[in-house]
Amino acid sequence: MSNHFFFKIHRDLLREGPGNNESTRRAYRMLSEVPKHPHILDVGCGPGAQTIELAKLSAGTITAVDTHEPFLDELNRRAQTAGVSEQVTAQKASMFSLPFAAGSFDLIWSEGAIYIMGFEHGLRTWRPLLKPHGSIVVSELTWLRAAPPVEIAEFWTENYPGMQDVDGNLALIEQAGFEVVGHFILPEAGWWEYYQPLEERIAVLREQYKDNEEKLAHLAVAQQEIDLYRLYSAYYGYVFYVMQAK
Numbered sequence: 001m002s003n004h005f006f007f008k009i010h011r012d013l014l015r016e017g018p019g020n021n022e023s024t025r026r027a028y029r030m031l032s033e034v035p036k037h038p039h040i041l042d043v044g045c046g047p048g049a050q051t052i053e054l055a056k057l058s059a060g061t062i063t064a065v066d067t068h069e070p071f072l073d074e075l076n077r078r079a080q081t082a083g084v085s086e087q088v089t090a091q092k093a094s095m096f097s098l099p100f101a102a103g104s105f106d107l108i109w110s111e112g113a114i115y116i117m118g119f120e121h122g123l124r125t126w127r128p129l130l131k132p133h134g135s136i137v138v139s140e141l142t143w144l145r146a147a148p149p150v151e152i153a154e155f156w157t158e159n160y161p162g163m164q165d166v167d168g169n170l171a172l173i174e175q176a177g178f179e180v181v182g183h184f185i186l187p188e189a190g191w192w193e194y195y196q197p198l199e200e201r202i203a204v205l206r207e208q209y210k211d212n213e214e215k216l217a218h219l220a221v222a223q224q225e226i227d228l229y230r231l232y233s234a235y236y237g238y239v240f241y242v243m244q245a246k
């Protein structure tokens, strides 16, 4: 899909992945050793729903990185509106090669984005950026039940072959040198904060591009993911993992 059409589907959405402010708050409050004014890195921030919430929660400073510049522009606008722009620095950078010195951050946060590197690779790559005993919070797509039906098993095997169950991810966290502080499942309402406006956008674009086969095919793929969640949400979900470096 062209970058332009991708952004046409995703422009101005509240968030770019499942999540909600309640869960951002819940995860933040599980952390016990964050300083009063922490320096936080938000990786794959998108338009920054969680960045703004972190700014309000933490009284810290947040460096928010993403590779898609229009999302960073949107984050800057939202930070301004929310009155937290002094706390937020939006920076174009890739999670694969983050341009920060070792030991820079008290906390690394990433909602719905570590899958891009793979869970274990992401944790191991980002860990050196933490100060001693710093923390990481990520939300990650996770199998919630064994033996998922073939249709959904095949869909995620194709789209995210590295997807684990909760125990699998907890083991990877320990192996990467962290202690698990806690974990919880994002409520289904958090999925619909993302999917509902996306589904409305898809319907509008389907009408607009009704004679364009290529674009309709892209829209069908986006709609399929939503339809599958409606059918099989009991089998997978986003799980927040809260961890501290040993």
Ligand SMILES: C[S@@+](CC[C@H](N)C(=O)[O-])C[C@H]1O[C@@H](n2cnc3c(N)ncnc32)[C@H](O)[C@@H]1O
Residues within 6 Å of the ligand: 014, 015, 016, 017, 018, 019, 043, 044, 045, 046, 047, 048, 049, 050, 065, 066, 067, 068, 071, 093, 094, 095, 096, 110, 111, 112, 113, 116
């Ligand atoms: C599923 S979205 C989640 C965005 C945001 N955290 C949220 O929950 O709304 C994943 C984000 O990762 C960004 N991204 C993709 N590749 C990246 C990379 N190599 N480095 C940093 N961000 C990347 C995308 O532009 C997108 O904003």
